[in-house]
Structure formats: C-alpha cells, structure tokens
Amino acid sequence: GKVEQYLRNEIKKHGTICLPLIDSENSTDAAAIARKVEEKGASAILVGGSSAIDQLELAKVVAEIKSKIKIPVILFPGNVTGVSPKADAILFSSLLNSEDPYFITGAQALGAIAVKKYGIEPLPTAYIIVGEGTAAWFVGRARGIPFHKPNLAVMYSLAAQYMGMRFVYLEAGSGASQNVPVEMVAAVRKQYEGTLIVGGGIRSPETAGQIAKAGADIIVIGTMIEKDGDWQEKFSSIVKAIRAR
Ligand code: 1GP
Numbered sequence: 001g002k003v004e005q006y007l008r009n010e011i012k013k014h015g016t017i018c019l020p021l022i023d024s025e026n027s028t029d030a031a032a033i034a035r036k037v038e039e040k041g042a043s044a045i046l047v048g049g050s051s052a053i054d055q056l057e058l059a060k061v062v063a064e065i066k067s068k069i070k071i072p073v074i075l076f077p078g079n080v081t082g083v084s085p086k087a088d089a090i091l092f093s094s095l096l097n098s099e100d101p102y103f104i105t106g107a108q109a110l111g112a113i114a115v116k117k118y119g120i121e122p123l124p125t126a127y128i129i130v131g132e133g134t135a136a137w138f139v140g141r142a143r144g145i146p147f148h149k150p151n152l153a154v155m156y157s158l159a160a161q162y163m164g165m166r167f168v169y170l171e172a173g174s175g176a177s178q179n180v181p182v183e184m185v186a187a188v189r190k191q192y193e194g195t196l197i198v199g200g201g202i203r204s205p206e207t208a209g210q211i212a213k214a215g216a217d218i219i220v221i222g223t224m225i226e227k228d229g230d231w232q233e234k235f236s237s238i239v240k241a242i243r244a245r
Helices: 002-014 030-039 055-068 101-118 135-139 150-162 182-191 205-213 231-243
Strands: 017-022 045-049 073-077 089-095 121-129 167-171 195-199 218-221
Touching (some): 002 017, 002 195, 030 055, 030 231, 055 073, 089 167, 182 205
Parallel strands (some): 017 045, 073 089, 089 121, 167 195
C-alpha cells in the first residue's frame, strides 16, 4: 500500500516518527492544528478515538484536514463509526486483549466492506492495551497488560506477527497517567519484526525520546496537543528528541 510504504520510508529516514492524534469531537480547529503539526514535523495525522461516534462530524473534520495538508490522514477507529470516506488509510485494528470478540473480529467484519468501498488503505494492526482505567480500556473491554509484565506484551506482539499483522500498537490509553514502560517497548522490539507504534500518556520530549530509543517506530501524541499551553514548542521538541535517538 501507498501509505504503508510512505510510513516505512519516513521511519527509515528519521528513525522514529511522530503521528499526532486529533479527536474529531474534541478539537476546536482541527485543520489549523493539523497544519501546525505538519509544519513541525508530523509524518501523518491520526483522526479518531475510542469514544468518537459522530460520523458526520468525523467526515467533515477529515475533509477539512485533507484540504489543508499534504501528509496522509489515517483513521484511528474505536468502532465501526470510525470509518470515514475521505481518509487515506485506516489502522485496521484488532484489540487482541479484549474480552469481547466484538472488538477482536466483530467490528472489523462490519467495517470491512465500507473500507473497501471507500478505497481506504487498511494497515493491519494489533491493538494491545496496557494498564487500565482509560476510555480505550473501558470501551474496548480490555484485560489490560500489567505495566510490570513486559513478557505478556511480547506474547501478544509475536502472535500478531504470526497472524500477519504488520503493525503493533502498544496503547496505554489517551490521557493515561503512566505511559507504556520503556522496558516493555524494548522487550517487544527485541522480538516483534513489524512496525511498532506506542502511545498514551506521552507528553514530554524526555519520555518520547526514551520510548524512541527503546525501539518504537511511531509515537502517538494526543492529549498534549492543544491541552498544554506551550504545546507547539513541546511538539517540536518531541519530534527533535525522537529523531535524535
Ligand atoms: C491515545 O495513544 C493515543 O489513543 C494518544 O494518547 O492522548 O495520552 O497522548 P494521549
């Protein structure tokens, strides 16, 4: 796929890349934010979230963002409502450690035809939730991987690889008070051969730099954008820190 190849090239060029996450229901001016993060070194934009359900709004936000930037827009769905026609690609995710088959294969079956019809590039992704207490954990009925059990994350990641998933997303959850531990990222990196995405609770260049060094290919930054007063400066520092790994 085009977007997958583009992401691979970006990772090759920079080491670790940053994908900012824009919540279509919680952003005041998504297009302006997208333009700013593009200018400051974002490689693509993720749009979605675990509790986004307004498809009309999502479609509008995706179209607005697309009209303002050149980098790809990738959907990050929490449910079938996260599929939207104008996006370039979608993290076609299975929440591997959910206790509810709906989030492992059910929603995927329901959403697949729309992905095909709209011509969105699917990026086969194993979504693995670490810790608990976040919206993604609650909505996705996940049995969160304990923070101090990196081997459990390795088991799921290897299983994902053997099932043909070319992306693993280690997710602490949006606004998590604790990010995915560096040790867990390093342990997964040692075994998993695909593209490794890490997100949830990352707000500082120091943390982002450590996670990049541990082997993450892609770092997702959501809450910090917009919420922190000095987010633009901080975002630039994060991009710099992860590229210098
Ligand atoms: C959430 O991993 C993303 O799905 C981003 O998390 O909002 O905590 O940056 P934050």
